[in-house]
Amino acid sequence: MARRVARKKQVNLADQAAREIRIRLSRWGCTNRPFFHVVVADSKAPRDGRHYEQVGAYDPMPNEHGEKLVSLNHNRIKHWLVSGATPTTAVAQLLGLSYPAGWLVTSAPNKLH
Numbered sequence: 001m002a003r004r005v006a007r008k009k010q011v012n013l014a015d016q017a018a019r020e021i022r023i024r025l026s027r028w029g030c031t032n033r034p035f036f037h038v039v040v041a042d043s044k045a046p047r048d049g050r051h052y053e054q055v056g057a058y059d060p061m062p063n064e065h066g067e068k069l070v071s072l073n074h075n076r077i078k079h080w081l082v083s084g085a086t087p088t089t090a091v092a093q094l095l096g097l098s099y100p101a102g103w104l105v106t107s108a109p110n111k112l113h
Contacts, residue, residue, distance in 0.1 A: 020042075020043040020086065021040060021041070021042060021043070021052070021080070021083070021084060021085040021086070022040070022041060022042070022043045022085060022086055022087070022088060023038065023039070023040050023055065023077065023080060023081075023085050023086070023087040023088065023091050024038075024039060024041060024047075024087070024088040024090075024091055025037070025038060025039075025047075025058065025088070025090055025091060026038075026039045026041070026047060026048050026051065026054075027047065027048055028048075033061060034060065034061070035057065035058065035059045035060070035061070036057065036058045036059075036060070037054050037056070037057055037058075038054070038055050038056035038057065038058060038072060038091060038094070039051035039052075039053065039054050039055065040052045040053045040054075040055060040080050040085055053076065053080075055072065055073045055076045055077050055080065056070070056071055056072035056073055056077070056094075057069075057070070057071050058070050058071075058094060070094055070097070072094070072095070077095070
């Protein structure tokens with residue numbers, strides 16, 4: 001019998017460079033009662049799949065006081081933004097509510113054009 005030799009997988013640098021790190025929402029909860037984790041993930045990863053780090057949470061369902069709760073780890077978000085991560089439009093809106101006006105300058109594409 002012929003013996004199979006394991007080959008090392010060649011790493012394609014173009015594929016790695018094309019990957020983009022995003023700060024986005026990952027859906028959790030159950031039917032009709034969603035909540036979201038704010039995660040740092042690869043742009044090619046599934047929405048609720050593997051991520052690098054969870055940096056916050058967002059509960060869109062109003063509580064008894066009519067408030068929608070957002071908790072963010074500002075230090076880690078700053079770290080990932082400086083490292084080159086780009087937030088999605090939904091996360092950019094959440095960050096815009098949390099940070100002072102004009103602080104967050106993103107390179108996220110504008111979907112209005």
